Amino acid sequence: MHPFSFGEVPVKLHVLRYFIAVARERSITRAAEVLHVTQPTLSRQLRDLEREVGCALFRRDGHGVELTDDGWFLFHRAQEIVDLADRTEHELTHGRAELTGTVSLGCTECQGFHALADLMRAFLVEHPQVRFDLHTGYTDTMEAELASGVIDFALLISNVSTASLGYVTLPQADRWGVLVRRDSPYAGRTSVRAAEVAGEPLILPRRAQAMNNITAWFGDAAPELRVVATYSLLSNAVLLVEHGLGVAVCMDGAIGVRGSEQCVFVPLAPARTQQSILAWRRGRVLGPAAEAFRALVSS
Known part of the structure; x- marks a missing residue:
């Protein structure tokens, strides 16, 4: 050994x-x-x-x-x-007959998961013996796991560095907005400007790049923002909003996954959108199942 x-x-x-x-x-x-x-x-x-x-x-x-x-x-x-060792052994010993094995996917919370689910379903029709292993986390974690080989593919927001990645851009885009309680004065609005919620207690994503983008949207009001909490996964932010701690700035794709009957998503104006990508490590040798899935995705 x-x-x-x-x-x-x-x-x-x-x-x-x-x-x-x-x-x-x-x-x-x-x-x-x-x-x-x-x-x-x-x-x-x-x-x-x-x-x-x-x-x-x-x-x-x-x-x-x-x-x-x-x-x-x-x-x-x-x-x-x-x-990783178990997956490698399984793919080497079983991957040469009917396609079997595991395709490991890291997923952030975004609208792109709808397209990813369709790709997974189409792949399983052709290769029913393959299993998908899903890891859910925020973008930095998925990037690190992709780089280390823990996962084969990562569903990421498009504002990541792609220099070492192969990827496809998925069709659905996420809108940025605010998550508020249903009793909030913003709840009945079709959109809200960042400056309008600048005086509210804010719950912001922890990732540095997202934080930088959001504070830029607030312009001159940015230095006066009152950030009461930061989050990695939106499930925690949803609970904070439900309990009245503040207004969460987030993307609507994650709302579709987590949902909340007590909260309402209101898009920002002007519209702020981001595409998602399905990425893999360029130059890395994938197992037979993962390589077949990459071929499907690339086509």
């Missing part, structure tokens, strides 16, 4: 699987039962892993084990590595 390497430290896949199992079970005894290994063997592997990476991964007490901050970092990375 070929080891992965953290710096100069080789870590084998089976050790990462042991580590993940203990982290999930929060008990070395229960993890040993799940893994069908002896408890002393598992304890020794964990001690060796901590010595190799040079930090404590667990806090141990009489009730079991808990991950340290370093342990949580490794836990997330180990899951990505093991998932």
